[in-house]
Amino acid sequence: MIDIRLLRENPQVFYESMKKRFQDYTIIDRFLEIDSRWRENTREINTLRSQRNSISLQISARVKSGEDTANLKDEVRSINSKLDEIEKDNVSIEEERVKIVNRIPNILENTVPVNKGDENNAFVRGNGIARVRKEDIEEYLKSTNGTGKYVEVKETFSHVDTMEKLNLIDLERATKISGARFYFTKNRLLKLELALINYGVDFLSERGFSVIEPPPMISSEVVWKATDQATFDDAIYKIEGENLCLISTSEHPIAAMLMNEILEKNELPIKVGGFSPCYRKEAGAHGKDTKGIFRVHYFKKIEQFIFCKPEDSWDFMDELTENTEKILQSFEIPYRVVNVCSGELGNLAAKKYDIEGWFPNQGKFRELASISNDLDYQARSLNIRYRNPDGNITIHTLNGTAIPTERMMVAIMENFTENGVIHIPKVLIPYTGFDTIQVQGED
């Protein structure tokens, strides 16, 4: 959530931020109105309680000295009835106050392009030599501001065909038992996945990240604090009869790990590499990417997460972006970095870079990773601070994908399949133990 004191002092900042996000900024006026009513009530409640407390003390003294307390008790009763009324009123006011404040998004960083639609994300930079079909060249060049290098190819392969031909997947039977967007991973594809996970864990360990696997379920309250309404509604599975949700990313349990803690300044930054299963409802994605394992209800992901001092977060955003780029470079997957425009940004992020890989068969760049700086927005909801003599300071949090294993496998299959053979990126061979996946010579 946002800083309420800052909102009171400087609502203009929030009007502008919401306007740029194409959101209804009149809720700010509504908030200020209801907040002032809440504060008025709170003052009154405090005054009445103060009176009650002092009379209670007098009763205590009289009880000890054996004096009569009946009229003092009556006085307290009348204070209590007034108090009751105002407190009840304040409960509903506070409910609305909290509801509204949770809808106010983070303050937009000033380099975020103000626009709607993914097609208006701003190209930042690109890398790699893409395999591009003739009919996709225009799209490729447009997507890279004319700077993209490529080789023209005649033929591309869908990852679904490749997986089926090479006996790497069983989609039909998964659908039979679990429904759409589930899959059995088989044979060398499973080994490739494990290799990607091991590679990612090593990559982050070597760069000062402690690596963890979080609990795959967290309580609803924690989900609420770690993310926003949109994510909760569209992505999160709830466990029936339990107050638990399946995580949609390790970001949430990792962020919440330090909930309600006061850190020492010298403990920061804390860099965490998280490996976890991710469960997503994909509500609202009907009809999109229905084939294969590009968009599924269950996948695994290696995530980067940083808790840091406020003054360091923009530097760390660059570091996270660089890390993900290095991983893609090491796999030789062509990619571009885009600065996600204001209309497509989630409420938590002040700024977000998407890193999109080139998918030759789809003929376009698709999201592989997403790096966000949430500033103090997420940490404030989770109440994570560091100790400071003049008042403890809310820290900053950042998150970014390192390796989305399923989607990365799609990228590898689309980019490196030739004559029915999948070629494994060189850096992964020590992890897979094989350099190709082909029909013959399977394990």
Place this chain on the structure above:
RNA sequence: GCCGGGGUGGCUCAGUGGUACAGCGCCAGACUUGAGAUCUGGUUCCCUUGGUGGAUCGGGAGUUCGAAUCUCUCCCCCGGCGCCA
């Protein structure tokens, strides 16, 4: 799941209905050449922040003039039993 013991400031803990003890740690100041020791103040949150203001003793509800304390309920931790990869 059952039985028992617990949950109190950053930590260890006292507190069986009447203003939340104490110790340790940490921060600041004083003293000191410096460090240590010592002393003083501070070390959760809220409010038109300085006021002999309010809240807070795992969460929520209740009884009471008044609840850390009594009642109900939920959560979590420890031990034992049961089950078990």
